[in-house]
Amino acid sequence: MIEISRREFIRKATTDTAAAGLLAAGAMELHANPPNPSGLPIGSQTYPHRAMLKQDFPGLMKQLADLGVQRIELCSPLGYAEFAGLTKGAEVKRIMADHGLKCESGHFSMKELRQTQEASIAWAKEVGIKQMITATLGAGNNPTMDDVKRAADEYNKIAAVAAKAGIQQGLHNEGFEVSTVEGKRTYDILMELLDPKLVKFQFQMSTIRNGFDAAEYFMKYPGRFISMHLQDWNAETRSLVAVGKGSIDWKRVFTAARTGGVKNYFIEQNMEMTKEGVAFLKTLNV
Numbered sequence: 055m056i057e058i059s060r061r062e063f064i065r066k067a068t069t070d071t072a073a074a075g076l077l078a079a080g081a082m083e084l085h086a087n088p089p090n091p092s093g094l095p096i097g098s099q100t101y102p103h104r105a106m107l108k109q110d111f112p113g114l115m116k117q118l119a120d121l122g123v124q125r126i127e128l129c130s131p132l133g134y135a136e137f138a139g140l141t142k143g144a145e146v147k148r149i150m151a152d153h154g155l156k157c158e159s160g161h162f163s164m165k166e167l168r169q170t171q172e173a174s175i176a177w178a179k180e181v182g183i184k185q186m187i188t189a190t191l192g193a194g195n196n197p198t199m200d201d202v203k204r205a206a207d208e209y210n211k212i213a214a215v216a217a218k219a220g221i222q223q224g225l226h227n228e229g230f231e232v233s234t235v236e237g238k239r240t241y242d243i244l245m246e247l248l249d250p251k252l253v254k255f256q257f258q259m260s261t262i263r264n265g266f267d268a269a270e271y272f273m274k275y276p277g278r279f280i281s282m283h284l285q286d287w288n289a290e291t292r293s294l295v296a297v298g299k300g301s302i303d304w305k306r307v308f309t310a311a312r313t314g315g316v317k318n319y320f321i322e323q324n325m326e327m328t329k330e331g332v333a334f335l336k337t338l339n340v
Contacts, residue, residue, distance in 0.1 A: 094317070096123055096124050097318055097321065098126060099161075100126060101322065105136075106325075107136065111140065115149055115155055116153050117325070121332045122333075123332060125157070125158065127157065128161070129160065130163070130178075132173060132177065142180075143176075143177045143178075143181045146181050157182055159184070159318060159320070160181065161189055161226070162188060167212050171212065174186070175215075185280055185281065185317075186224065190230050191208075191244075196233060197230060197235050202243050206243075206248050209223070209225065213252035214252055224256050226258055227241055227257065228258055245278060255278055255280065256279070256283060257271060257283070257316075258282075258283045259285045263292065272316070273310050275314065278314065278315060279314035280318075282311065282318075284320065287302055295327070296327040297327070298333075298338075
């Protein structure tokens with residue numbers, strides 16, 4: 055048996071106790087925020103839950119957090135009537151934080167970005183939003199090439215203002231974006247016309263029904279994307295289903311998303327489907 059001095063004994067005991075404390079703290083943190091095998095925090099877009107949000111925002115945050123959601127995507131109270139009660143950005147941020155949630159991405163309407171962009175940016179900063187996404191540029195479902203060019207030019211200018219404020223502007227793909235013009239997909243033309251530094255893209259998984267393959271786009275346009283909206287697709291019934299319950303190869307999608315530049319994603323489905331989707335994503339190894 056090796057003898058040690060009293061001083062050495064106390065030093066070693068103190069060191070061991072500190073190490074144990076750090077391990078315990080780490081274990082508690084892992085328990086509170088279990089790692090997601092996909093490598094990104096599980097997120098939820100709140101638009102499908104807007105009825106509950108309007109009645110009980112703290113209650114909705116608790117419900118989503120209890121499911122295992124870690125990131126929230128809100129819609130701007132300046133552009134979405136159902137979110138009008140969330141005008142106090144600092145309070146919104148505090149309520150989310152009370153449930154261990156963060157909001158880094160939000161949706162903003164084109165109308166408000168045209169009319170009240172400065173106020174929208176101010177609200178976004180209060181909440182902690184760093185990505186301001188627009189659902190669609192809204193130039194119609196049968197645009198001309200001039201329509202597409204005008205829409206892209208306007209959005210580049212909007213995105214330049216956001217960039218000066220330290221905000222990344224993003225574009226979702228529905229409606230106008232999945233149309234075609236002169237034999238080409240409007241989405242691909244926008245990839246050419248929108249400044250790759252000023253505008254990133256948020257891929258809507260439900261556009262698989264329009265023939266849009268997320269993994270193909272992520273690989274075709276590396277670094278052009280920032281996030282995803284998640285839904286799954288039943289190819290036989292041609293209907294949307296909960297994430298993990300359909301025909302989408304999620305390992306392929308998340309692997310390609312790394313090349314695409316995706317930083318976050320949000321399930322955008324009703325509460326029951328959100329519950330099923332979160333459970334699936336917790337098990338997804340990529």
